[in-house]
Amino acid sequence: MTKHETEIVAGEKAPTIEIIREFDAAPERIFRAHIDPELYAQWVGPRSVSTRIIRWDARTGGEWAFANDRDGKELASFFGSFHEVRPNERIVWTFTYEGQPDGVALETLTFEELERGRTRLKVLSVVQDFETRDAMLASGMDVGVNEGFDKLDDLIAKES
Amino acid sequence: MDENAERLNRVFAALSDPTRRDLVARLASGDATVGELAEPYEMSLQAISKHVKVLEEAGLVTRSKDAQRRPVHLDAEVFDLMTKWIERYRREAEERYRRLDALLERMTDEKQTQARKKDAS
Numbered sequence: 510m511t512k513h514e515t516e517i518v519a520g521e522k523a524p525t526i527e528i529i530r531e532f533d534a535a536p537e538r539i540f541r542a543h544i545d546p547e548l549y550a551q552w553v554g555p556r557s558v559s560t561r562i563i564r565w566d567a568r569t570g571g572e573w574a575f576a577n578d579r580d581g582k583e584l585a586s587f588f589g590s591f592h593e594v595r596p597n598e599r600i601v602w603t604f605t606y607e608g609q610p611d612g613v614a615l616e617t618l619t620f621e622e623l624e625r626g627r628t629r630l631k632v633l634s635v636v637q638d639f640e641t642r643d644a645m646l647a648s649g650m651d652v653g654v655n656e657g658f659d660k661l662d663d664l665i666a667k668e669s
Numbered sequence: 670m671d672e673n674a675e676r677l678n679r680v681f682a683a684l685s686d687p688t689r690r691d692l693v694a695r696l697a698s699g700d701a702t703v704g705e706l707a708e709p710y711e712m713s714l715q716a717i718s719k720h721v722k723v724l725e726e727a728g729l730v731t732r733s734k735d736a737q738r739r740p741v742h743l744d745a746e747v748f749d750l751m752t753k754w755i756e757r758y759r760r761e762a763e764e765r766y767r768r769l770d771a772l773l774e775r776m777t778d779e780k781q782t783q784a785r786k787k788d789a790s
Contacts, residue, residue, distance in 0.1 A: 513770075515763040517755055521690055526758075530766045534773040542769055542776070552768035555761070639685040646758045 524642040528632040536597045536620040536628045543600060543618065550575065558584055569593050573602070589613075604634075612641055676728060677754060680747055683727035688712075689720050693729060696743035700733075706741065 516529040532539055542548045544567035550560040554577050563574040563586070574588035589603040592615075600618040614634045621629040636642045684690055692706055707717040721741055724730045728747050732739050 513766070515759055515766055517759040517762065519755060521694075522687065528762050530762070532766075532770065532773060534777075538773055538776055539769070542772055548772060548776075552765060552772050554765075556764060556768075639681070643681045646755055 519642070519646065524636050524639045526634045526636075526642060526645065528630075528634075530630050531623065532628045532630060533626075534628060535626045536622050539628050539630055540597045540600075540620050544594065564588075567591055567594055569595075612637060614645075676747070679727040680729060683723050683729055686720070686723075689724055692717075692720060692724065693743060696730060696741060700740040700742045702738050702740050 513531045513533075518527040518529070520526070542552065546562040546565040546567075550562055553575075554560045558577040558579045561576045561578055563576060565573050565575075567573070568591060571591040571594070572589070573591060574586065576586040577584045586607045588605055588607065591600070591602050593599065593601040598620055600616075602616055602618075604614040604616055605612065614636045616635075617631075617633045619631045619633075621631065623629055634645075636645065684693065688710070695701065695706065703714060703718050703721055706721065707714050710717060721730065721732075724741075725732065729744060731742050731744055733742060
């Protein structure tokens with residue numbers, strides 16, 4: 510398998526983040542992994558939490574909601590609508606973190622077919638302002654810090 | 670908040686303005702005086718000078734001691750800091766997509782298993 514690296518482009522002129530990643534699978538399968546709730550829950554979200562689907566109607570005009578749990582306790586929840594679902598080609602959805610109910614991101618996913626049954630996935634997120642965008646970019650840092658604290662918790666528990 | 674985080678706040682705040690992002694883009698190709706920077710704009714020299722000051726306070730640019738010209742110089746080191754910061758977000762996305770890679774492999778296996786079951790029956 511070829512090695513793929515995720516590429517991130519932070520927009521300079523507009524508050525956008527674009528994530529670009531290639532996969533060794535045809536667009537149909539990557540698309541399915543995004544719209545089938547059972548499959549989606551298996552890979553989305555930080556490693557340390559599980560994803561619980563609440564509502565899922567993956568068609569143009571449909572809606573979705575899921576929550577992230579750790580040890581049976583809800584940590585965060587998200588919701589949005591499927592603005593457009595175009596099989597194997599494109600998904601446009603809105604994305605709101607319930608902890609920040611006034612914020613909404615508009616995400617456009619494109620599944621680009623490459624040679625030898627491979628796919629390039631592009632996820633373009635547009636957010637309200639640069640401040641929100643930068644806070645999002647910083648959230649990767651928060652996850653790292655939280656996971657660090659978890660490890661510390663484990664260590665303390667073992668010592669006592 | 671540590672020193673780096675505070676510095677990043679200042680950098681991102683400084684770059685939240687389109688004119689200042691423009692100035693940084695121009696300085697990336699070489700040093701320039703405030704007068705030279707102001708040329709393409711319908712803005713007063715004072716306005717450009719103010720923008721440069723914000724960039725300077727954010728640690729994005731430095732001004733040389735050359736009293737006559739005082740050219741503005743882009744400090745590329747601060748971009749390393751920003752790149753590192755974005756790198757953390759990138760790593761999160763990468764981990765997520767590695768899980769998707771693994772899932773896609775399992776999806777193939779299931780298909781093959783089902784196909785084999787069909788063949789066997």
